[in-house]
Amino acid sequence: xxxxxxxxxxxDVPLHYCPGCTHGIVHRLVAEAIDELGIEGSAIGxxxxxxxxxxxxxxxxxxxxxAHGRAPAVATGIKRAKPENIVFTYQGDGDLAxxxxxxxxxxxxxxxxITIIFINNAIYGMxxxxxxxxxxPGQVTQTSPYxxxxxxxxxxxxxxxxxxxxxxxxxxxxVAVNNVKNVKQAKKAxxxxxxxxxxxxxxxxxxxxxxxxxxxxxxxxxALDWVEEKMIPYYPLGVYKxxxxxxxx
Amino acid sequence: MSEKVLMxxxxxxxxxxxxAGCRHYFGYPITPQTELxxxxxxxxxxxxxxxxxxxxxxxxxxxxxxxASTGLRVMTSSxxxxxxxxxxxxxxxxxxxLPALIVNVQRGGPGLGxxxxxxxxxxQATKGGGHGDYHLIVLAPASVQEMADLTAKCFELxxxxxxxxxxxxxxxxxxxxxxxxxxxxxxxxxxxxxALTGTKMQRGHNIVNSLYLKPEELEKTNFDxxxxxxxVEENEVMYEEFMMDDAEVCVVxxxxxxxxxxxxxxxxxxxxxxxxxxxxxxxWPFPSAAVxxxxxxxxGFVSVELSMGQMIEDIKLASDCKCPVELCNRAGGMIxxxxxxxxSIKNIAGGKA
Numbered sequence: 240x241x242x243x244x245x246x247x248x249x250x251d252v253p254l255h256y257c258p259g260c261t262h263g264i265v266h267r268l269v270a271e272a273i274d275e276l277g278i279e280g281s282a283i284g285x286x287x288x289x290x291x292x293x294x295x296x297x298x299x300x301x302x303x304x305x306a307h308g309r310a311p312a313v314a315t316g317i318k319r320a321k322p323e324n325i326v327f328t329y330q331g332d333g334d335l336a337x338x339x340x341x342x343x344x345x346x347x348x349x350x351x352x353i354t355i356i357f358i359n360n361a362i363y364g365m366x367x368x369x370x371x372x373x374x375x376p377g378q379v380t381q382t383s384p385y386x387x388x389x390x391x392x393x394x395x396x397x398x399x400x401x402x403x404x405x406x407x408x409x410x411x412x413x414v415a416v417n418n419v420k421n422v423k424q425a426k427k428a429x430x431x432x433x434x435x436x437x438x439x440x441x442x443x444x445x446x447x448x449x450x451x452x453x454x455x456x457x458x459x460x461x462a463l464d465w466v467e468e469k470m471i472p473y474y475p476l477g478v479y480k481x482x483x484x485x486x487x488x
Numbered sequence: 489m490s491e492k493v494l495m496x497x498x499x500x501x502x503x504x505x506x507x508a509g510c511r512h513y514f515g516y517p518i519t520p521q522t523e524l525x526x527x528x529x530x531x532x533x534x535x536x537x538x539x540x541x542x543x544x545x546x547x548x549x550x551x552x553x554x555x556a557s558t559g560l561r562v563m564t565s566s567x568x569x570x571x572x573x574x575x576x577x578x579x580x581x582x583x584x585x586l587p588a589l590i591v592n593v594q595r596g597g598p599g600l601g602x603x604x605x606x607x608x609x610x611x612q613a614t615k616g617g618g619h620g621d622y623h624l625i626v627l628a629p630a631s632v633q634e635m636a637d638l639t640a641k642c643f644e645l646x647x648x649x650x651x652x653x654x655x656x657x658x659x660x661x662x663x664x665x666x667x668x669x670x671x672x673x674x675x676x677x678x679x680x681x682x683a684l685t686g687t688k689m690q691r692g693h694n695i696v697n698s699l700y701l702k703p704e705e706l707e708k709t710n711f712d713x714x715x716x717x718x719x720v721e722e723n724e725v726m727y728e729e730f731m732m733d734d735a736e737v738c739v740v741x742x743x744x745x746x747x748x749x750x751x752x753x754x755x756x757x758x759x760x761x762x763x764x765x766x767x768x769x770x771x772w773p774f775p776s777a778a779v780x781x782x783x784x785x786x787x788g789f790v791s792v793e794l795s796m797g798q799m800i801e802d803i804k805l806a807s808d809c810k811c812p813v814e815l816c817n818r819a820g821g822m823i824x825x826x827x828x829x830x831x832s833i834k835n836i837a838g839g840k841a
Contacts, residue, residue, distance in 0.1 A: 250693075280689040285554075295695045301684040303557045303696040306580050309550035312542070316554020316562070317684065319538045320512060324686050342550070345543035 246270035248279045248299050255293060259452040259459025262290060262358065264416045265425070266297055269329065269356055272430040273300065276437065282325045283317050285310040289331035290364040308339020311346035314353045325436055327354040333363045336372040336396050343398075343444075348407035350441035354432045357398060360449040361470065368454030372396045375473055380454070395473065399446045403479035409441035411480040415448035417466040421476070431483075440483045448474050492669045497635040498523035498565075498662040500670075501591055501655065502531070504636035505563055508643045508674045510589070511537035512555045512562040514548040518570045519603045520659040521593035525565065545570040549577030549590070556586035557696040559683025561643055565591035567659075568609050569600060571617075578652055579618030583698030585682075585713065587646035589639070590624070591655045593662040596821035604821025605659030605744060608795035613656045614772040614802070621710050623717055625653040625724065626771040628742040632666035638769070640671050647678045649720055651713075656771060658794065660744040660823070717773075726769035727778050731757065735764025737836045738782040740803050741792035742768050744823060749792045752829035761837045771799070776806035783807035788836040792816045792829055812836065 245251060248270035256262045273279050282300035286292055288307035295302035305313040310328035318326045335343050335357050346353065362380055363369040370383040373395050377386040387395075399413040410432060414425035425447055432443035448470050450462035457465060495503070502524045505513070513528040515521075525541070532539035542548035548564045555562035566574060571592045581588050594609050596602040613626045625645045627638040635657060642653040687693050700706035728746075731753055732738065741749040746767040756763035766782060768775050779802075782789070788811040791800035797815040804813050816832035818824045 279687065281686040283558075283684050283686060292699065295697055299687070299693055301686055301694045303554070303684060304584075304699055305553070306550065306576055309546065309553075309577070312547040312550035313554040313557075315540070315547075316512070316514070316551035316556075317558055318554075319540065319551070320555040320558040320560045320562070321685065341543050342547050345547065 246274045248273035250297055250299050252296060254297060256290065257453040259450065259462060261360070261416045261449040264422060265356065265358060265447050265449065266294070268422070268426045268429050269327070270298065271426065272433050275430065276433055278325045278433065278437065281323065282327065283321065285314045285317070285326070285328040287328065287330040287334040289334045291329050291331060291358065292365065294329050308334050308337070309342055310334065311339065311342040311351070311353070311355065315346055315349070315351050318351060318353050322352070325354070325433065327356065327433070329356045329358070331358045331364070332360065332371045332373040336398050344402070344405070347402045347442050347444065348405050350407040350409060352436055352439055352441050354436050355444040356429065357444055357446045358449045359398070359446050359474065360451040362451050362454045364451050364454050373398070375469060397474065399444070399479040402444060407442065408444065408480060409482045410435050410443035412478045413446040413448065413474060413476050415466060415471060415476055417448070417450065417463040435483050448476070492667055494665055495632060495668050496523050496663060496665050497632045497657065498593065499527045500632045500636040500668050501565070501639045502527035504639035504671055505589065505643070506531060506535065506537070507671050508561065508640045509676070510561040510563050510643065511535070512560060513538065514540050514542050514551040514564050516542050516545045516548050516566065516570060518567045520595055520662050521565050521567050521591065523662070524591065524593070545573035546577065549574040552588050553577055553581050553584070553586065556581060556588040557584070557684045559680035559685070563589035563591065565593065567593050567595045568597050568606065571609060571612070575618035578624070579620050579622065580698055581652045582622035582624070583620060584696050585650045586652065586696065587650055588652045589642045589646060589655065590652060591657065594656065594658040596819065602821045603659065605823065606794050606819070606821055607658055607743060607745065608798065608819065609656065610771065610793070610795060610798035613654050614774070622713065623651070623772050625649065625651060625720060626656050627653065628656050628769060628771050629661055630743050630746045630767060632661070632664065632668045635661060636668050636671055640674065644676070645724060649716055651716070658743055721773040724770060725773050725775050725777070727775040728767040728769060729778070730765040730767065732764035732766060732782065734762055735782070736762040736787050737764070737790065737833050738786040739763060739765045739790045739792060739829065739833065740768070740779065740799065741765065742771060742799070745792040745794055748824055748826055749829050751826040752833060755826060755830050756833045761833060763833045763837070774802045774806065776802070779803055779806035780808070783810045786811060787839065788812040788814065790814050790816050790829065790832040790836055792824055794823060795819055
């Protein structure tokens, strides 16, 4: 009896992610959702610039690699060209909330019928640990070596709260993957974000509070604890917007 | 069915694009290409197409990238400052070997510049424009008729060679009205096995990408792409010659500058000077062979440009500097007069240059 196997929507290749990084978990959750909904053959994914840049080699569906921050615009083009296909982006915090903020906000306000998986690990991972738009106040990074000083570097951007303030988007939820309970919740949210698109309900974004042990300078366990103790209090989990159950939407 | 109508250049581009099968347009407001977007906004919803006013030029070109990756004909249009913003996306489109059309209705620069016609984006258009080694196929219309015809040609060549093409017009071309015979509806379908359509679980996944972390692989994509560019250079050069058979002075000009120059050539002939006009229609690939040939029998060249002298470098390269090349130019939105061009023709004819 098979008790655990690789989702079909994930390619059978080694992932390049660091030990303890939660990208692997989220990739798996996305792939499981694609499998369970039977949408691999119609899915088109958009990879970001950042740690997940090579996601195009990891998902078995058709994939395109976007410029830094531009994934929501690329996904908009694909969805407008191929409305029958299921289009998703997978982006990190620097990509989505810094350089790509305009693309994110405007795709949301247009209620583009796409699914966005947003990895918030409070740091630029791929380039070696620089301050992200979501780095916490006081957080030490390569470019905030004395800790993020909100007087000069400003405050972290709470993407889910910000997008929820718009009339456009249909579904905004923040989840985490630091323990089994949260992983299960994240899976449910990701699947719902794809279901919304299948049902034509519009823009869904799932913010996944994640860990980056390598650039946080922690062991994987310490990093998961930091998510629980520091990240989640600043970025509370929950559904921030849900128009999908409203009549006539 | 073809029909002759009076149209603005910007509108002719839009209608020709639709007839060429383009059903996706993404833009951002900027003068002097406004009518193109307005035309698309009116027409696209009526024919099941997509007009989207993007949040920025950057977003617009990335939407183009998205549609192009699915294999459908797609375009954006802008004017100089906006086209600068698009360069990142254009580089990605070139790097991912995708066909798409970018229209630049040029205005004066640099910076915010002005809103009057210019040709000062010649370098940007013909030498790449963004980062990395790449070219666009660049066509330069000199009439409203060509705004339409070359739009269709841009789509055709982009598909044929899997590369972005640019229609490089200017404010005059965009704004002026002329009778135009609109092209027939195109029903050409090009096989695009690389396109993102969804695997339908019947093939391996397609990947549209410009990232190659192994330098030897990246180098190979560059060499392969330039092999294709060589074919474009061999097969697709277009230019018009006017009174060039016995010409001693060769005026080289494109777009609005070519129209002014034609008048100057006619006037020079009246005054007994054997002048001719060589009008590049493809700016990349540049008609180097034609220039080289002209250098064999001409005393010299006049490069007429609405810039501080950009195409002149390609003339000098193509002619191996065998004879003098005089720059006859205005900049910042000004247009040379036929008299100014005639003056330069006389300089070359009299050996004064």
